[in-house]
Amino acid sequence: MLSFEQMKELLELVSKKGLGGVELREGDSHFRVAGKGQSLTTPVPAPSLPAVSAGATAAVAVVEVDEPEESLEGYTLTSPIVGTFYVSPSPEAEPYVHPGDRVEKGQVLCIVEAMKLMNEIESDVSGVVLSVIPQNAQPVEFGEPLFSIKTD
Amino acid sequence: MFNKILIANRGEIALRIIEACRELGVETVAVHSTADRDSLHVTYADEGICIGPAAVGESYLKISSLISAAEISGAEAVHPGYGLLAENAHFAEVVEECGLTWIGPRPETIRLMGDKAKARETARAAGIPILPGSREALVDPSAARELAVEIGYPVILKAAAGGGGRGLRIVSSADQIETQFLTAQSEAGAAFGNETLYLEKYLADPRHIEVQVLGDRHGTIVHCGERECSIQRRHQKLIEESPAIALDPEMRERMTRAAVDLSRSVRYENAGTVEFLLDPDGEFYFMEMNTRIQVEHPVTEIVASVDLVKEQIRVAAGEPLSVSDSLEPRGHAIECRINAEDPWTFAPSPGRLSTFHMPGGPGIRIDTHAYEGYVLPSFYDSLIAKVIASGRDRQEAIVRMRRALDLFEIEGVLTTIPLHQRILENEDFVAGRFSTSFMESFLAEL
Numbered sequence: 001m002l003s004f005e006q007m008k009e010l011l012e013l014v015s016k017k018g019l020g021g022v023e024l025r026e027g028d029s030h031f032r033v034a035g036k037g038q039s040l041t042t043p044v045p046a047p048s049l050p051a052v053s054a055g056a057t058a059a060v061a062v063v064e065v066d067e068p069e070e071s072l073e074g075y076t077l078t079s080p081i082v083g084t085f086y087v088s089p090s091p092e093a094e095p096y097v098h099p100g101d102r103v104e105k106g107q108v109l110c111i112v113e114a115m116k117l118m119n120e121i122e123s124d125v126s127g128v129v130l131s132v133i134p135q136n137a138q139p140v141e142f143g144e145p146l147f148s149i150k151t152d
Numbered sequence: 153m154f155n156k157i158l159i160a161n162r163g164e165i166a167l168r169i170i171e172a173c174r175e176l177g178v179e180t181v182a183v184h185s186t187a188d189r190d191s192l193h194v195t196y197a198d199e200g201i202c203i204g205p206a207a208v209g210e211s212y213l214k215i216s217s218l219i220s221a222a223e224i225s226g227a228e229a230v231h232p233g234y235g236l237l238a239e240n241a242h243f244a245e246v247v248e249e250c251g252l253t254w255i256g257p258r259p260e261t262i263r264l265m266g267d268k269a270k271a272r273e274t275a276r277a278a279g280i281p282i283l284p285g286s287r288e289a290l291v292d293p294s295a296a297r298e299l300a301v302e303i304g305y306p307v308i309l310k311a312a313a314g315g316g317g318r319g320l321r322i323v324s325s326a327d328q329i330e331t332q333f334l335t336a337q338s339e340a341g342a343a344f345g346n347e348t349l350y351l352e353k354y355l356a357d358p359r360h361i362e363v364q365v366l367g368d369r370h371g372t373i374v375h376c377g378e379r380e381c382s383i384q385r386r387h388q389k390l391i392e393e394s395p396a397i398a399l400d401p402e403m404r405e406r407m408t409r410a411a412v413d414l415s416r417s418v419r420y421e422n423a424g425t426v427e428f429l430l431d432p433d434g435e436f437y438f439m440e441m442n443t444r445i446q447v448e449h450p451v452t453e454i455v456a457s458v459d460l461v462k463e464q465i466r467v468a469a470g471e472p473l474s475v476s477d478s479l480e481p482r483g484h485a486i487e488c489r490i491n492a493e494d495p496w497t498f499a500p501s502p503g504r505l506s507t508f509h510m511p512g513g514p515g516i517r518i519d520t521h522a523y524e525g526y527v528l529p530s531f532y533d534s535l536i537a538k539v540i541a542s543g544r545d546r547q548e549a550i551v552r553m554r555r556a557l558d559l560f561e562i563e564g565v566l567t568t569i570p571l572h573q574r575i576l577e578n579e580d581f582v583a584g585r586f587s588t589s590f591m592e593s594f595l596a597e598l
Contacts, residue, residue: 082203082220114220115250139224141202142217143186 074150075125078143083114085134085146097147101129109147112140127151153469154178154229154253158222159193160243161233162212164521164538165445166193169231172461181225183218185211187529192521199225206531212236215243219250229253229468235533238444239266239315255468257367257422257443264418265441269312269350275438278417280410283429283437285352293330296351300329303353309333311340312348315440317387319343322354357587358429360384361396361436363411364452364460366475367420368467374477375408376456379448383575385498385591390568391575392448393486394455397546397584398430407436408477414441423449423464432587450517450540451485484549485542488557488572491534495571496598502530506564511556515542515549518556528565536567546584550576574598 002010002024010022023032079085087095087110096109103109108120109129130148134140156179159166166182170193173180182197187206194200201221204211211217213236222230230247232238238256241263247254256262265271269289276282284303289312290296300307300323309332311319321336323329333349341347359382367373380396381389399407411426425446427439449460458475467473492501508524520537522528528536539560541553557573575581578594 082201082217082224084224115216115223141221142204142211143202 074127074130074148076145077109077121077124077147077149079112079121079140079146080142081112081114081119082141083112083119083139085136085138085140086111086113086118087132087136089118095132097129097132099129099131103127103129103149121146123147123149125149125151153471154465156181156198156225156227157229157231157255157465158183158218158225158227158252159197159233160212160218160230161236161238162188162191162193162521162532164519164535165233165235165447166191167196167521168461168519169233170196172459172465175459176462176465178465181221181227183212183221185531187531190526192523192526201225206529208236208531215246218243219246219252222247222250222252227252229255229465231255231465232444234444234447239442241266253468255422255464257420257424261418261420262443265424265443266315267312267348268310268315268440269348271441272350272352272438274418275414275441278414280414280438281436283352283355283439286350288350289348290333290351293333296333296349297326297329299351300326303351306354306356308352308354309336309349310352311336311344311346312350313344313346314340315442317384320387355429355431355437357589358431359396359398359587360427360439361399361407361430362425362427362442362446363408364446364449364456365411365415365420365424365426366458366460366463366467366473367415367422367424368473369421369470370472371419372473373412373415373420374473374475375412376452376458376460376475376477377481378404378407379451381448382586382588383581383590384588385595389448389489390591391486391488391572392451393484393546393549394451395481395484403430403434403436410436410438412477414438422467423460447489447535447538448487450519450538451487451542454485454517454540454542455481455483457482483542483544484546485540486546486549486553487538487540488553489535489568490537490539490560490562490572491568492528492536492565493534493568494566495568498568500530500534501566502528502534503565504528505562507561508563509561510537511559513552513555515552516540516556517542522562536562536565550582 103123105126107123109123110121111118112121127149130150133145157173158181159169170180180197182194182200183203184194185204185206203217203221230252237243239262241259244254244259244262272282306324309321319340321332323332336349337347361378361380363378364376378396379392379394381392383391423445425442428436429439430436453460504527508522510518517540522536539556541549541556543549543552554576557569580586
């Protein structure tokens with residue numbers, strides 16, 4: 001089995017050189033490092049590496065070199081314009097949608113107000129609303145995430 | 153003074169405006185496209201708002217997005233920079249209608265001077281020398297033909313909605329005028345949405361001399377001296393300098409007085425530039441007026457000891473001008489516009505700046521939004537830096553410019569630095585013997 005120092009070196013190697021990953025198997029021992037953007041479940045394409053001469057154990061060390069960004073599940077609907085985000089058609093009205101609601105493509109999900117015009121923002125996809133991202137009356141920029149939707 | 157200003161521009165001029173705002177204690181809002189997220193003006197502004205995708209039409213030119221960004225950020229005023237919407241009278245009007253202050257001349261002045269035929273007529277009415285030419289828009293090819301006979305060939309057909317060297321057609325003889333007229337008309341329609349043409353006598357080999365003016369809201373108008381911008385390629389300026397060595401004190405006095413007279417006649421507010429053509433006989437003629445801050449403003453700032461952008465903001469805030477034109481010009485300043493282009497073919501060269509190390513030292517000012525590691529987007533103009541060298545006289549400015557360009561390290565993209573270095577070694581340039589035809593012959597001889 002690799003020593004801690006050896007593992008650390010391999011981690012650094014993958015990170016610095018931007019490698020896809022490193023995989024070592026020795027008997028029951030399996031050491032795997034996945035580079036940024038790589039999944040730990042896909043095999044690392046490899047020329048075969050020299051066997052490590054440590055004793056076999058059942059230990060498995062699995063490490064991710066760079067944490068991939070926490071990606072919101074599902075589809076992120078972003079704002080097509082700059083303006084102020086409103087959850088409902090008017091201050092007294094009910095919000096267009098709540099998390100958990102089913103929505104259809106083309107359905108109005110919110111308002112983004114720009115220059116006194118209330119722009120109805122339609123959903124690009126059908127599915128279930130996972131989250132409403134901005135606060136009501138929050139200014140939003142072009143491309144700002146508005147909704148996370150679990151698509152069908 | 154404003155609390156917050158939105159900069160409706162990008163690149164080096166956006167940074168320049170931020171600098172002026174910092175000195176005045178004004179907060180800044182930078183708007184940017186998705187392609188400009190890592191731009192320096194976004195980094196240095198107090199707030200950044202993404203207003204659209206990379207294409208200028210969907211972002212920097214989208215009036216609704218700019219106004220919306222001003223609304224959500226609480227900006228009180230908008231500085232339009234140069235280019236983009238800086239001389240768009242409609243945008244200026246919308247800004248004002250939305251309760252924001254436009255940092256520039258009044259919209260009606262922008263509209264008047266934006267119509268190049270009307271601007272010419274305004275100059276004539278103010279007693280400013282103009283080239284022989286049309287009193288009003290040309291209705292048809294035969295009107296052009298008649299006038300051209302009167303004035304004498306060669307003549308130049310110009311788009312009334314053009315400017316900045318675009319929409320021009322030189323006509324050297326009577327047999328060409330009708331076809332050139334029709335072509336010019338459709339070009340003008342396509343480029344500017346307006347087919348209106350006017351006509352002027354064509355000067356074969358003029359020098360381009362322009363005068364910087366400033367007006368406040370209290371009726372004071374001053375000039376800040378002149379600039380020479382004759383080193384141009386296809387009407388795009390490459391090198392500018394102040395003062396213009398082609399002028400003797402008497403000519404300088406007449407030209408600056410003409411610029412101020414014109415500005416007074418339209419009650420000009422904020423910064424502006426009156427452009428003239430100087431013919432080899434020493435006569436000068438009004439060409440057009442630019443109702444914005446210009447790219448080459450630094451050479452005036454150095455020689456006339458004025459911060460033009462700060463003055464623009466102060467004027468818009470209702471303050472009186474802090475400069476007068478009795479100040480004597482000090483020394484000489486030259487500006488080289490460095491573009492990310494092949495220096496010999498001028499093909500654009502976008503990419504990542506793997507090395508970017510600016511020279512410093514005495515008399516060197518660099519206005520740039522670039523930095524090491526910056527990726528120059530391909531969507532916008534190719535200006536990456538303005539190098540301004542100044543000294544006690546023109547010779548010292550030239551020596552300093554050569555030194556600065558030699559020590560300016562840029563790798564990762566091609567730049568026009570080698571072209572400028574060659575120009576600065578040219579005997580005629582160094583002797584001050586040049587006109588607007590200089591670049592054509594210079595490039596032909598390379």
